[in-house]
Each structure stands twice: as structure tokens, then as C-alpha cells.
Amino acid sequence: MAKASRSPWKRANPRKRAGKASKHLSPAQKSAAKARARRAGRRYPNLVDNMRVAAKKTSKRKTPSKSKSSKAKSAKKSVRKTGKRNAKKTSKSSRKRVASAREKDPRGGLTAAGRKAFARKQGSHLRPGVTKKQSEMTPQEMRRKGSWAVRFYGRAKLPPLVDAKGQPTRHALSAHAWGEPVPRTVAAARRIAAKGERLLARYRRIKDNA
Template identity: 85%
Template sequence: MAKTSRAPWKRSNPRKRAGKASKHLSPAQKSAAKARARRAGRRYPNLVDNMRMAAKKTTKKASKKKTSKSKASKSTAKSARKTAKKARKRTAKKKAKSSRKRSASVREKDPRGGLTAAGRKAFARKQGAHLRPGVTKTEAEMTPQEMRRKGSWAVRFYGRAKLPPLVDAKGRPTRHALSAHAWGEPVPKTVAAARRIAAKGERLLARYRRAKAKA
């Protein structure tokens, strides 16, 4: 036959057995225990109602701990959402800024070669450089200063010892090659074509020097 557990009032205080001080009910707990005993028709004080009130206290503490953990978890989740939102905003701002830069760059560069009027203004604003459009006149129509400008450009761009690539991997002219269009010259796709533009530049500079000497 199974051994029946003894009633709590017949057992010794477990806290005393463990060498701990006994805990007492608060006045509010005592009042609640007394009311509970009255409803049940029991005399008070009694161990049953006191134990019930003590158990409620423990349950309340556990509930508070659980609520505290839940609040902390919610707070962490909220903080994580805020951080993620801020990160998304920063990314969106960076993308927008990058997009604006690209669109500005597109507006400033003439797709046929050289810079647009907006591009020259941007250069003046950023670097203080006062760039002028390339000279596209024929040699007969050029002034000595225009000869000097175009000759200097041609030698500087296409007379250097090592030329930058004139075409890309798909065979399309690079920006360096396209700059010839802005100066009224055919876009070079080979080194030989680039050298012809440089030679023309040398001739223009020679004419400029002769004109200057006569003056």
C-alpha cells in the first residue's frame, strides 16, 4: 500500500530544517487569508489559508519575473527594428546620392565626346577651371589663339608616348578617343589615327609660332 503524505501541519517547517529564517505574511496577505477562511467556514488562523497566501506570493513573483523578461524581449525586438530601419534609411540615402551623382555625371558628359556646357560649369564650380568648348573650325578660319589651343590639345591627348586605350572590350571608342569629336576631328580607333591628330596639332602649333613671330 502506498504511503500517504502527512498533512502540512504534521510536518516540520522545511525552512527551519534548512537552517533558514521563517518568512511571515504581510498584513494584506493575512487579511486575504482570513477572508478566505471565513468564506470556507474555517477558523482562522490556520495553516491551509496561510500556505495558500504564501503560494500566491511566490506565483506573483514568478509572474513578475516572466513579465519583466517579456518586456525586456519586446524592448530588444523594438530596438532591433529601429536599428534595421535606420540602416535601411542610410542605404536608401546612399543609393539616392549615388544615383544623383551618376545622373549629374551623365548630364555633364557629352555622349559624343567632351563636356557639355553643364559639365564645363561644374568644372568651374569645383576646380575653378574655366574650360571652353573645343575648336571645330577649319584651319583657314582659325585665329592664332585657336590654333594654339587646338594644337596644344591634339599633342597633349594623342602625342603622348603611351596612349590610353582608344576602344573598350566591345570595340566601342573610349572617352579619351571621343574627345576628338568635341574638337572637330574624327574619333580615332587606332594608334595611327591618334598620331595623325597629334601631327596636325604640331602643324597648328608651328603656324601659331610663325604668326606670333610676325606680329
């Protein structure tokens, strides 16, 4: 015959027999046991509902995490995309620098490509500076060079002629494109402006006598 099951409060504590300390219910477990007893119409606290609640295992749902291989793949993709964007920006900026260097004469003024680019952007048709001797200039060339000299170096407040390293600026280097020595001082710039005034005066005399 099967032995009649003894009531739990008549059985010995199995945890004590195993030498383990008893665990107390948490506040959430006590609330669950109390609600269970209320639904069954039992008084609480009672051992039955506490045992039922304690026997339940709390299971935590784990969010699926990406595997190492998928993480590595996504990281590689982001690196490739970032690298492509950076490469595009770098190539675009490098193309601009190359184009700017091609358009500007390092000795001063613009190159032929620079004058064409200026015409496309501004609509102005720039011509090379006049580098001839005064005796070889036409009246129109005298007017052009005189106007440039007064406009660049005859203004009341001159832009910087040298940079922080003592090198001539682009404003000073423009004198080379017109066959004049590159000014590094205000006095040198004023001499070019005075020469421009003389060229303009000569142009007006030739025009009046024509």
C-alpha cells in the same frame, strides 16, 4: 479526539501507494539538507532535513520577454530606419550619377554645365573645343587646338582608346569635341597629333611674322 500525528518514518510512503517511483535528492539538495542539519545540531543524514529540502520547490525566475506585438513594432521601426538610410544613399548616388551624366557630353568632352562644375572644383576656366576649319581659325585657336592634339595623342604611351566591348573610351571621344574623327587605333591618334604639330608650327610662323 484528534489522532496523534505519526512520525514520518512510521507512515507509509505515499508515492508507493500512488504507484509512483521515489525521487532521489540532487547533489545540491543534499548539500542544503546537510547544512540545515548542521545549523540545527542534528546528525546527518536524517529524514527530517531531507524531507524539508525535498518539499521546497525550486523556482526559476523568468526574464520578462517582449510580446509579439512589441517585437513586431521594433522590427518595423528597424526596417523603416534601414529603408530610410538606404533611400538616402540611393538618392545621393543617383543624384551624383545624374549630375555626372549632365556634365559629360556622351559624344565626347564636357558640356557647358560640366565646364562650370570643373571651374568650381579646380578653378580652371575651360572653353569649348575648336571645331572650325583651319582656314577659319585665328592664331590663338590654332595654338589651342594644336596644344590639345599634341597633349592628348602625342604622348609616348597612350591611354586605352577602346574598352573591353570595343567601344571608344572617354579619352578617344574627346576628339569629337574638337571636330576630329574619334580614333580607335594608335595610328589614328598619331595622325591627330601630327595635325596638332602643324597647327602649332603655323601659329609660330604667324606670330614671328606679326
